[in-house]
Structures are given as structure tokens and as C-alpha cells.
Amino acid sequence: GESVGLHLPTLSVQEGDNSIINCAYSNSASDYFIWYKQESGKGPQFIIDIRSNMDKRQGQRVTVLLNKTVKHLSLQIAATQPGDSAVYFCAENLYNQGGKLIFGQGTELSVKP
Amino acid sequence: ETGVTQTPRHLVMGMTNKKSLKCEQHLGHNAMYWYKQSAKKPLELMFVYNFKEQTENNSVPSRFSPECPNSSHLFLHLHTLQPEDSALYLCASSQELRSGGRYNEQFFGPGTRLTVL
Secondary structure (H helix, E strand, O other): OEEOOOOOOEEEEOOOOOOOOOOOOOOOEEEEEEEEEEEEOOOOEEEEEEEOOOOEEOOEHHHHHHHHEOOOOEEOOOOOHHHHOOEEEEEEEEEEOOOEEEEEEOOEEEEEE | OEEEEEOOOOOOOOOOEEEEEEEEEOOOOOOEEEEEEEOOOOEEEEEEEEEEEEEOOOOOOOOOEEEEOOOOOOEEEEEEEEEEEOOEEEEEEEEOOOOHHHHHOOOEEEEEEEOOO
């Protein structure tokens, strides 16, 4: 069925290291992907997005990579900081379902000082 | 601040109570959403409104009743809930419902933490 999932529910990294959070999706009709960050007690916040006609997109300290061949999405965070500790969700937009987003389970990132 | 506010932030209610959750967006968006977020589960889409018209009811029990009086406000009316309905209820908005691109970026409120006793 259609689903968006994450390979690991938790990820622990040392402060200053790079973090990589992965996401697998199953629908080849998805045309738009978003990464959200959710801190404790808050709603999800947009981090970065990518359209299906791109392989890579960079933001401030974050990079999203899209591999359509294997339906894989990743979020890379450079020089991870304690403030990056949160749950990270990927979401896909199915082209044939208008604006509806399908969210993955989430990966909890913990940054050790 | 995302431009989406939700009240109350916390709510405790009994199974026989009736309460309402409120969401307001100040972004000029035309699509609004209700999600349920339970521990260890993905976000579950409940309802979608586009230009005040409900476009999706994702098999939500009738004890949850949405209302969208205008594009800026969204309510979720609750009655005779069950303990398993305890969760974080998130409201979101986007420019509008259409295929592809940044139109579909959803902005979330902080959520209402609901506990049903």
C-alpha cells in the first residue's frame, strides 16, 4: 500500500557530528517531499522541501537528497547542535491526490554534548 | 510562531463532556487540516477543508465533528469521546489544495493535548 516510513525510530549523535535521517516512500507518483522538525510541546515545523524533478537541495546546515530509483529520501544535518534534538518527519505529496500529505513515523534525534 | 494558533493548549475531559478545539490561521491560506498525533504513530489526517468546503473525512468517528465557518477558522467539536482518543490534535493550513510544490507546504499550530478520562 501507499506508505512513507523511516528506517530508524531513534538516532543519537555527538554534538558537532553530521546527522543523516532516512525515509523510504512507496508511491512513484509522489511529486513533492517535505521534512518537518517537531520539538517537544510544539507542532511540526518546515525544514526543507524538494520536488521530484530534483535530486538534491541545500538549506542552511541541512541538505535533502532524493533518490527516485529506490524511492529514498534523506535529510543531512551538518554540525549537529543540541537545538537540533527533535523528532523529524518526512512527508510526501501524492500528485494524484491534490495537496494531501502522507507523513512517515518520525525519527527522534538526540544530540549528546 | 507559524501563524497558526490553537486553543486550548491542554484539555482534560470526561467521556460524557462536550468540548471544542479552535484553530485560527493568520496566513491568508485557504486549506485547513485536522490531524491526530498519538505516541509512536505517524500523523493521522482526520479532516481537510479547502475554501471552507470539506474535501476529506478520513473515516473519523462521528464523535468528532469539524466546522469551518471561514478560511481562517477551524473547529473540532468533541462529544462522548473514549480514552483512546487521548492524543495531540494538530491543526495545519496551506495555501490551497492543488497538486505539486509549495502550495502544499503545511504550517502547523502547536496542538491541543487532549486527555479523556
